[in-house]
Amino acid sequence: MTRLRMAMIGGGPGAFIGPVHRIAAELDREIELVAGVFSSDPARSRAGGLAYGLDPARTYGSLAEMLAAETARADGAQFVAIVTPNHDHLPSAKAALAAGLPVISDKPMTATLAEAHELAEAVEASGLPFGLTYTYSGYPLVREARARIAAGALGKVRKVVVEYPQGWLAGPATGKQAEWRVDPSRAGAGGCIGDIGVHAFQLAEFVTGLHVSELLADLGAVVPGRQLDDDCSVLLRFNNGARGVLLASQIEVGELNGLRIRVYGETGGLVWKQEEPNALMLHHLDGRSEVIRAGTGLLGPDAARRTRTPGGHPEGYLEAFANLYRDFTERVRGGEAPLLPGVAEGLRSMAFIDTAVRASAARAGWTPLSV
Amino acid sequence: MTRLRMAMIGGGPGAFIGPVHRIAAELDREIELVAGVFSSDPARSRAGGLAYGLDPARTYGSLAEMLAAETARADGAQFVAIVTPNHDHLPSAKAALAAGLPVISDKPMTATLAEAHELAEAVEASGLPFGLTYTYSGYPLVREARARIAAGALGKVRKVVVEYPQGWLAGPATGKQAEWRVDPSRAGAGGCIGDIGVHAFQLAEFVTGLHVSELLADLGAVVPGRQLDDDCSVLLRFNNGARGVLLASQIEVGELNGLRIRVYGETGGLVWKQEEPNALMLHHLDGRSEVIRAGTGLLGPDAARRTRTPGGHPEGYLEAFANLYRDFTERVRGGEAPLLPGVAEGLRSMAFIDTAVRASAARAGWTPLSV
Amino acid sequence: MTRLRMAMIGGGPGAFIGPVHRIAAELDREIELVAGVFSSDPARSRAGGLAYGLDPARTYGSLAEMLAAETARADGAQFVAIVTPNHDHLPSAKAALAAGLPVISDKPMTATLAEAHELAEAVEASGLPFGLTYTYSGYPLVREARARIAAGALGKVRKVVVEYPQGWLAGPATGKQAEWRVDPSRAGAGGCIGDIGVHAFQLAEFVTGLHVSELLADLGAVVPGRQLDDDCSVLLRFNNGARGVLLASQIEVGELNGLRIRVYGETGGLVWKQEEPNALMLHHLDGRSEVIRAGTGLLGPDAARRTRTPGGHPEGYLEAFANLYRDFTERVRGGEAPLLPGVAEGLRSMAFIDTAVRASAARAGWTPLSV
Amino acid sequence: MTRLRMAMIGGGPGAFIGPVHRIAAELDREIELVAGVFSSDPARSRAGGLAYGLDPARTYGSLAEMLAAETARADGAQFVAIVTPNHDHLPSAKAALAAGLPVISDKPMTATLAEAHELAEAVEASGLPFGLTYTYSGYPLVREARARIAAGALGKVRKVVVEYPQGWLAGPATGKQAEWRVDPSRAGAGGCIGDIGVHAFQLAEFVTGLHVSELLADLGAVVPGRQLDDDCSVLLRFNNGARGVLLASQIEVGELNGLRIRVYGETGGLVWKQEEPNALMLHHLDGRSEVIRAGTGLLGPDAARRTRTPGGHPEGYLEAFANLYRDFTERVRGGEAPLLPGVAEGLRSMAFIDTAVRASAARAGWTPLSV
Structure with missing residues (x-):
């Protein structure tokens, strides 16, 4: 081929x-x-x-x-x-x-x-x-988490906590990476919320299979003189009634790219951290806790087919990114590639940014999220 | 004596x-x-x-x-x-x-x-x-964190994230420990917020030396039939303008007693976790990260005088608790014991519970916290 | 009583x-x-x-x-x-x-x-x-490890790695704690091997229920002028044929009290670390890995009856030590207290020190260990 | 180009x-x-x-x-x-x-x-x-470790502990990967020692800049019927007098690819773990401990020029491997690429395997290692 x-x-x-x-x-x-x-x-x-x-x-x-x-x-x-x-x-x-x-x-x-x-x-x-x-949905263990939740490993989802701490904009935003991100004419109305908050949002919906139906946003521009938000706290409700919290910040000194998600259901809990992407912690209501490791025989097909190395040979950010391109290749070649984020996810994410920015500016309290 | x-x-x-x-x-x-x-x-x-x-x-x-x-x-x-x-x-x-x-x-x-x-x-x-x-303020490294922040190790504090996840009330609340905590006639108006949220609140004020001036609370009773809250998300503002988030939950399956606090300032960041209480992570704006370990010569007097073992010989919950009794003993014997929580902390904590419960019930948005 | x-x-x-x-x-x-x-x-x-x-x-x-x-x-x-x-x-x-x-x-x-x-x-x-x-055999999860191995959780034990790194004697040995430990007239013929190597030895036999039958010892005095060993590498054979390695050192800068043990059998593996004493990792041949946490309902009676706090409220070194005194109290009161180290363990440990010191001095290669 | x-x-x-x-x-x-x-x-x-x-x-x-x-x-x-x-x-x-x-x-x-x-x-x-x-010498933080040791960050090196635990050959060796590795006609005289022990050996010499001058090897074939070693314990002496331990095993159930190295000198200690390759722990004699993280501004040129992503975006095994190909490309194009392992490292590694296999078979005790 x-x-x-x-x-x-x-x-x-x-x-x-x-x-x-x-x-x-x-x-x-x-x-x-x-x-x-x-x-x-x-x-x-x-x-x-x-x-x-x-x-x-x-x-x-x-x-x-x-x-x-x-x-x-x-x-x-x-x-x-x-x-x-x-x-x-x-x-x-x-x-x-x-x-x-x-x-x-x-x-x-x-x-x-x-x-x-x-x-x-x-x-x-x-x-x-x-x-x-949406890079992070390309990680094999994120797909494993999604598959397990879909298969009922946690029971009904009750609570989602997704955090995305960074610290690189704690000082002045200088350099090519930083400048456009703090400039509304290039970045749009969202700063941190649009740069990384939206990753957290997409990850939460991707992993749980749920949709955010309502949110309460508190966006702040912490660094003096900044026009766009650099620190975001957002409370969430999902379409099944689950409660959620989404935190994203670019002023948390010492945090590099600390995206992590915790999902709790009636019968289990699950934790994944982007900086240690090859392990997934799975808790059970009876007290048992499992560490599920990438590259082992325990993974389902969605994770296994996007894994290149045996367990203990870490894959990372570039491989997760590459998994999205593999999905895209399948799609271009006529396949389904159902895990590739596309228009639907894009619209939902933009609605998330838009709603969060507007609701926060208006101190509006709980606000419906609709596309 | x-x-x-x-x-x-x-x-x-x-x-x-x-x-x-x-x-x-x-x-x-x-x-x-x-x-x-x-x-x-x-x-x-x-x-x-x-x-x-x-x-x-x-x-x-x-x-x-x-x-x-x-x-x-x-x-x-x-x-x-x-x-x-x-x-x-x-x-x-x-x-x-x-x-x-x-x-x-x-x-x-x-x-x-x-x-x-x-x-x-x-x-x-x-x-x-x-x-x-308030047990957790008895941990030596919590006192070290407080002392370092007071000495300017982080610069002006900008952001506080304090979390207290537990999972033991994810199912029915049975047994002596659980029953009174979910009963308003014995626990008061707050469930999770009064049982553990208040620890997180006190820890945040203790470590930063700041006061919460305003809050936005979203308390929920997740387990069907529960009268008091068992899952709490609270956004904070501190009296120096810093932003904050306080999360407490008792329905997060697999979480045992995961209290942790992260404080970020203009020039540094700091992380402490109750389940690994003998280490304190300290980040600097220049990219350096230090692990400060209990029992080593790096600790200031507040931490050192409440430490019983050399580094690497873990002290835990009981020793932290004992440190409060040592403070109290000093106070009874006429000493100052300035780190012992007392009336002021008690009033502030009760105001926190009261404000959070009322504001959440009323979906009131940002609400001042005053004693 | x-x-x-x-x-x-x-x-x-x-x-x-x-x-x-x-x-x-x-x-x-x-x-x-x-x-x-x-x-x-x-x-x-x-x-x-x-x-x-x-x-x-x-x-x-x-x-x-x-x-x-x-x-x-x-x-x-x-x-x-x-x-x-x-x-x-x-x-x-x-x-x-x-x-x-x-x-x-x-x-x-x-x-x-x-x-x-x-x-x-x-x-x-x-x-x-x-x-x-022998303090470390007082930790609840060490007792859990012993109980699980005895019950066959790993199958036949094949390999034991026990390490005890410290760094506090990397410089000159000054102060009350250090001085007698490097003085043959007070410490005996063993330095590091008698101070901490013997803990590692006892832990290995305690956890596995096996006896060391043969050893090959390489003890060194790394710090110039030191009369007794401060760095020990010992290869082991156990009485069931299992292979082992015992490392102990007091010159490993930055190590505090890093005792840890790993035991591998035909069907499982197990890891415990003294500085994180409230978790026990248990691996299975089919790829599953469990984290067993202190204070949860998963522990057997030996661990549960020597636990004072619920999960997530860390117990540490002093509580492990106290467990030995509880055993001793039971013994004095006429009970059996089978887990309390006594004469048999003392003799075996002294034979270990003696054999290791002699064999190393003579560059003797594999040497039987007998009491 | x-x-x-x-x-x-x-x-x-x-x-x-x-x-x-x-x-x-x-x-x-x-x-x-x-x-x-x-x-x-x-x-x-x-x-x-x-x-x-x-x-x-x-x-x-x-x-x-x-x-x-x-x-x-x-x-x-x-x-x-x-x-x-x-x-x-x-x-x-x-x-x-x-x-x-x-x-x-x-x-x-x-x-x-x-x-x-x-x-x-x-x-x-x-x-x-x-x-x-030699893949692992391609990791940026391994190169950082080498550079820092060369620059004196630890003082004179006294002790090296390098471990390479795996568990995938704990059962029968079936499948394409396993079969040739346990077959002397294809693998050579060494099993585990030649497959992974040699990685540990090369890593130890690469990071420290020292040469092993003498070794004492204890190789075993633990799984019944196996012709080649599957579990190796080797004691080392380096050419500056430093002591060392090299452990490699393929029968440690639950271990995936746990290569790790610890180097201790007169004034510092350093720890790196392949399964968490983006952090390097650096300890100082005065009690300070630093976490050096990949992608941050703290890295020297050898590490920085072999890094593709900012801090917190994990690179892994494939990127480390790619770094060797970048070195090789530079060499082919006429550059020096001094960190690329070549003939000298190959000879030393083969001498290591050969010496270890022979010495162990003969129960020979300490044996010089020479090329």
Whole structure:
């Protein structure tokens, strides 16, 4: 089977997430990066292409140029990966879809909920695959957690606590990674809530199979002068009546990327931590506690088929990311890939950001979440 | 120096907390249990006294009887420890104080805020020492955390996350420990919030030296048929503007006694976990992370003087509890013992319970906390 | 039931282990310290007695004086606890036994194997209870481990790894704790091997129920000028053919008191760590791993009856130590207390030290261990 | 810069390590797999090529055929990766070198020490780059540990403890991975010692910069009927006088891939664990303990340039492996890549296996290790 050919938008010099997408896409040798627009600045775009080792002829100065050129080639790109800041997601995705190319995009779906609806319509009209890289739902043990909960391992879910502490924006937001994230014109209305809170939200819905129906949000801009939120506390209700708490912060000094989720049901509890991703703790009402470890024979098919190494040989963030690209590849090739986040998850996440930002600004108390 | 003579109220057969108080009080050989009323049922009280190895003549059927007898003896009890359910704290404490005896009481101070004010007045009028066993503030590394924050190790505090997950009430509340805690007539208006939420609250104020000024509470009764809350999510604001989150639950299956606190400031962050109490993690803005371990030479005087073993020889819950009795002993002997929780902490904690219960019931949003 | 009356030998000002014995003995209110010789220096002995809050009339200047006085009193001491350096264990124990008093002694049993045999004969001749405070076998989860292995949880034991890393003697050995331990005239022929290696040895035999039949010892004196070993590597064979490794060191900078044991059998594996004593990891051949936590309903009777707090309320070193005193109390009162280390364990441990020291000095290779 | 073109020998259907080499080689887009002999069975070799997505014309039935064809192509393979069982390393490497192609090979270097010398001569004669995939020396924090020790962070090294516990061969050795490892005709004279003991050996020398000068080995075949060792205990002396212990086992039920190393010097101690590879614990003689985390600004250049993600985004086994391929790429392109294990490390490792096997079989006691 030949590799799918990928074009990338964004991810040029200095970006963290561009190389991550490239590694993840190519990790399982089912995809090859062949073209890209790596910056809106042509010289920087060329530099980006060189850094990726691309044919200079296929490093473009604009998306329009790339789409025209690639769709004209017999060996042209077969899909587009969007790794630009949020405000660019909508136009880039629409253009790619209009050119007949499937899209996989960094999260969140767009900068605003209205844009997300516009994109959702474009995706539907196109009939093309569309995926969102909610990275953490790619971890094998996250999928194991989802499968076990779906199979009733915890009984009815009663409580979800999902936390995403970081500390890297505790000081001034300097550098390429930080600057756009604290700038409403590029990041959208949400700061921390849109950058990482939304990961926590998607993880909670993914793992439990539930939907958040109502929330109470308390977003703060802790660092003086910051325009967007950098610390978020959100109380949740799920559609089965379960209670929840979602915490996300980028000012917690010493926290690196501490996403973790705990789910409690009538008969069990479950804990997963992104920084120790190869273990899942499962508690039972009778007092027994199990450690379920990646790569062992205890895992169900969703986890097992997204695992590359035997137990004790840690897989990490890049492999989780690569699992989303494997899902996307299956989808592009006509498969179902039901665990790949897409339009539905994108809309829900944008509604989450939108609702949380508005409700917090208005000190509105409990507010329904609807797409 | 001779040992202080202690009388106990409550803590008879089947109680968990009575023997804990006894062990903690006597651990450092500065106190001796000499008398008690261990149950309102005289036969059970006698059985309790026997279990403690007391002189049967000094096991009483009622508090009034005990106070009369003990104050008449030359070698009578010199203070009273109250370990009854919450609704009994006020009458017992008032009676003991009226008999001229200092009081150390289990938390929370009373069943209601009004009772707490009444008791505060009684304490003040008596001029006698009064302590509250907020156990977790007795851990050496909690005191180290407090001292370091006070000394500026984190810079200005910006964020506090304090969690107290338990799972033992996820099923039906049966057994002596559970029954009174879910019964409003004995526990007061708060269930989980008054049983363990209040520990988290006191710990947060103790460690940071800050006061909660405002809160937003979401208390729930998750287990069907339960009258009092068993799952609590509370958002906080502190008097320096810091943001906070307090989570407490008794329905999180698999959690035993997972109290933990994380405090983040402008220049550092700090993490302590009750189930691994002999380590304190300290993060610095420059990326350094230190593990501060109990019993090593790195600890300041507050922690060092409440440590009994060298590093690596774990002290635990009973020793933390004993540290409060050491504080109390110092206070009774005329010392200052500034870290012992007393009337001020008791009033604040009762105001916390009261405010949280009322605000949650009214879905009131942010509500000031004042004593 | 009245408390047993205890006299202590050793443990005066500056000692670590004296107060530990006192706390442990009295923790469960079944024993009361009533008399002692706390130092061979009478003034220091008196100071020690004052520090313990004893009646000055019962603080003695010599063991002979104490035994004479106490056995003459109606309320005299009922047993003797020996907490002196190793070279004193034999004469003190013999004197106490000769006075008709049961003995509980710090480990190792004596300074030399010959002395141990002499003491064993004295114990046997006396018919009196004799216990040794191999502290770590007092931990509830160590007893749980022993019970589970005995019940076949691991199948036939094949491999034992027991490690005891410390770092406190990595620099010069100064201070009361250190000085006698590096002095052959007080510590005996073993340094690290006799101080902590012997704990590891006893733990391995206790947990597995096996006996070491052969060993290969490599003891070193790493710190320049040190006369006794401070770093020990010992290979083991057990009487069922199982292989083993015993490591003990006092020069491993940063290690506090890191005793840990791992036992592997045909069908399972088990891990326990003294610095995290309230959890026991149990692995199964089919890939399942369980965390067994103290204070939960999963523990068998040996562990459960030596537990004072519910799960998640950590017990530690002092409580483990106290469990040995509870065993001893049962023994003195006529019970069996089969888990209390005594003469047999003392002899085996002394044979271990003796064999390891001799074999290492002679570079003797595999050497039988026999008592 | 164009990618280096790689040919692989071995690693066909059912192999674990072939896909690992492929992923690792291509991860950083500096290498591309273009050809291979994936099995000595031509049909299986073709199936392997298909699974890797290779041009069927470049999947060969024998090494000779591949070398002839590839060296004849303008776009032929530029180096060979050897991932066959140990007995094949020598002939394959010699053939590749003879064809003028650099070689990167799985460890151990060969099946016997004599073969290793033969290969070393062939490498030297060829003047071509030669690398060995001692995976664990590719972890960024292992390189950080090495750099810090070299810079004196621990003072003079006194003690090294390196352990490599696994449990997957505790039962019968069935399946492709297991069978050849327990077969002397394919694995060589060492079982566990050659499969994983050698990793521990290389790690110890790599991290400390020291050489083992003498060893005492106790290798056992624990599982009935096994011809090669499956459990190894080795005592070490290093060339600076430091003492060491190396433990490796494949019968420790529940252990997955628990390689870990602890190094202690005069002024510090250091701990790294492969299953939690993104943290390094550093202890200081004054009691301070630091956690050094991957991806933070605290790392030196050796670690930083082999890190792809920010702190808290775990990298794992595949990325460590990829780091060796990056080293190898630099070497092939004329750089120095001083951390890449090569002939010297290969010879030392083979001498280690050879010495340990011989010494253990002879119960020889301390035996010099020389290449």
